[in-house]
Amino acid sequence: MVEIVIASIILVLILFIVGYFMRKKYYKEVDNLETRKLELMNRPVMEEMAKVKKLNMTGQTEEMFERWRAMWDDIIAVQLPNIDEMLFYAEEYSDKYRFKKAKETNIKIEKMLEDIEVQISQILEELAELIGSEEKNREEIEGLLDQYRNSKKNVLAHRHIYGVAAEKLEELLDAVGEKIANYEELTNGGNYLEARKVVITLASELEQLITKMEKIPDLLTECQTVIPSQKNELRDGFNDMKQQGFVLEHLQIDRQFEELDEELNTYIEFLKATETEEVEKGLQEVKEKIDNLYDLLEKEVYAKHYILQENENADATLQQLKEVNREISHETKIVQHSYQLLQDDLETPSKFDKNLSQLSKRYEILKAKIDEENTAFTLLSDELKEIDAQIKALQQEQNEFIVKLQNLRKDELEVRKNIEILQKKIKEIIWLVKKSRMPGLPGDFESLFEQAEEQIEDVLKSLEEKPLNMNSVQKFLYDATDTVDYLYSRTEEHIENAHLAEKVIQYGNRYRGRNPQLRASLEKAEQAFRNFEYKSALEQAATAVEEIEPGALKRIEEIYHDDFVKQ
Template sequence: MEVVIGLILLLFLTFGTGYYFRRNIYREVDRLERWKIDIMNKSIMDEFSKVKELKMTGQTEEFFEKWRKEWDDIITSQLPEVEELLFDAEEFADKYRFKKSKNTLLHIESILKETESQIDRIIKEINDLVTSEEKNSEESEEVKKLFKSLKKVLITQSHTFGAAQQKLESILYECSEGLKRFELETEAGNHLLARDIIIEQKEALAELKEKMEFIPKYLTDCQSILPQQIQELRNGYEEMLEQGYVLSHIDMEKEISSMNQSLDNLKSQLIDGELDGVHQGLEEINEMVEALYDLLEKEVYASHFVKSEIGSYGEKLNQLMDEKNETHEETAVVKQSYTLSDAEIENMRKIEKKIQQLQKQYDQMCIQLEESHVAHSVIKDELEEFNRQLEETRKQHEEFRQMLYTLRKDELEARDKIVELKRAMMDIRRSIQKSNVPGLPIRILDKMEVAQQSLVNVNHKISDVPLNMSAVHEQLNDAVSVIESLKSETEEMIEQVYLVEKVIQYGNRYRRQYQTLAQQLQEAEELFRNYEYGRSLEQAASAIEKVEPGAIERIQAIIEEEMKLKS
């Protein structure tokens, strides 16, 4: 029973698969059939009718016959073959030869693609032929009109073209022959060939028009304007030579010869009717003329500059030399009173040596100017460099002189500072005396001794001959540091003495009530008598704060009020 059911299922499966493949093949056959019908309905006959309206000779007749044969082959051979193959594909499908049917359908599709492409090509070629005839008719009128216009210009303005007229007439004659060939090919029905000819003549006449527009101008530049400019350049050059200018660095004859040769080459090109590179060549010659003029003008300007400035630069050099001599003498005087470093002395030597070199350089330029064998532009460059070095040396010299002035200024400032420090020491002693301090702690006494010794040291240094300001500054800085520190500590000590006295006085009101407080105040007084004012203040303040918290702040407030009243 199971075997029977399996066979039935297999049978249904086989039938279903076959039905599915056949249905797909029938659908593909229907699609290809519609495609074939669309190809048959192509409006190629309408395109053929356009060709028949043309004169059926030459290329037109030849192409028409070719296209008609191709269409006949499509109708009588290719499409009937497709019809038969479609029938075969259906028949193969009915016999379950699906692979054979599919291959047949693929072959049919390739035939239809090729056929459709062939028909499209024929239609395009027909359109090209028809439109060529139409375009030829339109453009030939434009070309003929341009031809007549250019011919008229050649006749009426022949003098503007000079020797190039013959070449231009030759080009125009070739265009005339080309137009004749165009008419013949058109008459013979060779519209595509005629199309190529008319395009060629249109381009040739456009090029001829360009040549006729530019050749007269370029010939004028080559034969008149530029030669005249070159001659004026030569005249200016020779005139400057007569005036004594040194122009050996300008090879004028070589440059003029080169420009004239270039002009001859450009004229030959124009006579041959060629424009390529002519514009650029003329621009290069023009630029060379301007460049040579610039060189001559530069020489004139340089000559004016040298003649007008060399004297003033000489005066600046002489002034610097005078100042150098004064500085030399001043340096000798300063060295008797001050110690100059090796670097400072070497710097002065370099400045003096540089000034000597500048003097030699200036003398050499004056000789060159008198002998007139060096171009003024060269001397001008040398003179500008000379002035740059002169200014740089003058600046260095001024910095050296400023250094000498600074030495004396530093000495005066140092002496003023010493006086100020001595006054500060007197103020410290005076403030100690006024404050009625019982005595001074050892550290204050030691620092006062150190401060006093620092003043002695700096006095010794500033009395040395020659004076070494670096050593003076070193000793002076030490003295300033020590005395400022002494002043700070002294002021702090005086404040402590005053405050501890007030605190002990304030605490005396509690001596009878608090035995411990009385004992601590006694210890604070003992420290005070031993000049240990800081520890005395701590002891007294701690004792009172235990009895009356905030008392120290109130005491300080009272003292501040007293100070305000005094001030």
């Protein structure tokens, strides 16, 4: 029983402590909601609404003011008292430990406070918008009125510079004046927000109108004075050139002038309606067309100058080409007796004659057109330039063929010079063999020597043929040169191997009596030497000596090369 009593006491204490803290929590929530309610009550709604009373309390302003006041009265007289009553109940529920009910009540109060805050924020925002619109309107309208007055004064005082656009500008200014009157009417009627829209529209329209007024005088001058003047100058130049004999029908200048007149009339109509953007873009294209016409006439002048300057040169050059062709034909026949020419080379003079004949006919046709004076100089100059390019190409081909014929003789002389060099090299090989005092040479050396002499003889025989076939001569010379060069290098190799083999055998003789194996190797090397196998003799002797005295071969080679340099 004692334990049950103690447990009951502890349970009661726990419930008391939990209830105390829960009640304290809800008291605090009620206090926070009360603070939030007071903050909303103290928002400067009435102060801001008092500012509205300084405005014209009619129309839209009056309607909005009455709505705001009704909303605020409802908040103060109905919604906030209801919240006070619910805060009282929430506190009472906490006192009675009815925490669930207290929580539900606090949630409802918080929702009501949020709705009130939304309403107050809406009122303050609309107040700020209205008051701000009135301030901005007052600040901006003065500048817009100045712009309007200056623009109207400008059109009236300088109507002549706006020409056909003056009437439309006055209409646009009248429309601006109507919007200004509408603004004043809206402001006097308290419709400041609607007046704000009018001010924004006025600012945009006046900016566009002033921009047009700045551009129109210059654009009118371009359309009515500058471009017509340029067109007249162009027409005068066109007529002068026709009198000087220029053929200009292909340019269709008259038709283009008509198109320019039509375009200018169209742009003047655009200016009459104050549509400046279309005119700016169109006038740029008109200027480009006029510049293009000037360029075309200028090209005709340059083309005539080119024809007068280059026509006689082309005629003289064609005559010169014909003379060169005759010389080429004559030279080809002479060379043909001494040298064998390829079929293409034999046909080259005829090909030159054919190309020159076609080129001459083309030039004669061009010359006739020039004399007739019925063709534009640009077309004639293009044709003359093409003919001139073909003349230069034919000249290049002629020069290359002449050089080719001349090179045949040069090639023959070069071959004869190379033959002398090969013959001299053969004599040098014989001298080197005699000087080396070798006991003899390998069998393949003699056959290689005979082959070299036979190939040199083949070259000499091919040079004696008439007509001379230089391709065949060059082939024989290439083979002979290759063989002689190889023979020379083999000769040097045999001489060096023979001398080194002899030196190594002599060096190894100092060990011959003491080393039977060395003696046997040296005897084999000597036998190879007597058989003219110098490379084999060197390898056998060097191997044997290196086994007895490593590095001996290197020292022997150094001594040999030093002696060779001294010689």
